[in-house]
Amino acid sequence: MNLPDATAPVPTSRVRAGEWHAVLLSFVYFFCVLTAYYVMRPVREQLSAAVGSTQLPWFYAATFVATLALAPVFGALVARYPRRVVVPAVYGFFVACLVGFIPLFTHQGLLSPRALGMVFFVWVSVFNLFVVSVFWTFMSDIWSEEQSRRLFPVIAIAGTLGAITGPLLTRALVDVIGVAPLLGVSATLLCVAVGCAMLLGRWARAHGARRHERHHEAAVGGGMLDGLRQIFTHPFMRSMALLLLLADGIGTVNYALVADYSGATFTNAVDRTRFAAETDLAANVLTVLLQLFVTRWLLPRRGPGVLIAVWASVSLVALSLVIFSADPHAPLVAGFPAVVVALVVSRGLAYGMAEPARHSLFTRVPRNERYKGQNAVDTAVWRFGDLGIALGMNALRAVGVATAGFAAISATAALMAAMIGVRMSRQGQVAAHPAPAKP
Structure with a gap:
């Protein structure tokens, strides 16, 4: 498995002179993007809890189709435009869509509740993948590999702070102003993110580490299907796709189990939305603690492989609580049952440790792959995994697999991901861009 990892330590994780302006802009940029998403996320979560996890394949199928359709569009954009x-x-584009949703939530008769729920779930899911993927692609394009190992853990903190702020805003405002005004808040935050991106581009042209590279911000060229093609032809992209599918095997199973618990426990949309916000808040507090006290110290010194191994190993332990618990829906920690604890722990470590580590790997590949292959992995592969896992869970339910059995399957995915992380941490410095596999 050709997952490149640099094991040579980086001496410090501090922001250096000349980087502060861009780091601050990156910080505000990511904070606004994640706050905008997490303001809307609890609304999406209560919709999935209301229909139950058995209906999730329909939601995931529609999301996968939409993502698969948009991935070539994004590939065409980066091929033709700077x-x-x-x-x-x-x-x-996403700001315009948000504004368009406001009258649909304000005037219930314009679209049936089920149709609105399906459309909004799919749109928010696509929104999340694309806005976050574009952010990290932009980051890997303006920072060098050495800078990414020092600065990505710091920048990632901004996203977690946004992910904490979003649920707090939703929990505080949903009973007072309703859903439609919250969409306006998200649209405004995205406009601020656009301003930060434009200022960052200007800084990168004058001071960025890659400014001396030829065509460092020009259109990358190539075809609109290059990103999807790279997943099958480039060993590095195949490996990153496999790692993301294993992560999906942890996250999607946990998500479905918690959706079932929420639907069975809470009887109305407000209670389900509040529960979703509280779950997000707990996971995001754990994420920011890890980013502050573990990732920003460990990633520059030990490299991405160690962080990926730690994330997967701890997730395996959390899933064991579900497997061996007498009642995985009984309160266990802070009033949360075992299924929610497993979700909070695995999600907190995924975004607090694994994601900064994974994205730092993409700084080593050419721009065409940073923009196309990375985006295809982070969008189409991710939603393909969601769909496949949801369909598999429905099939297993038909033969009697219950909560503990699903947790065991997810634990197996965590074990495989941990083995990949261990292998990455042990291998030496390898070629940043392996040659494409021969037919």
């Missing part, structure tokens, strides 16, 4: 055009255009 970075300074593509990034604002992507965010502008």
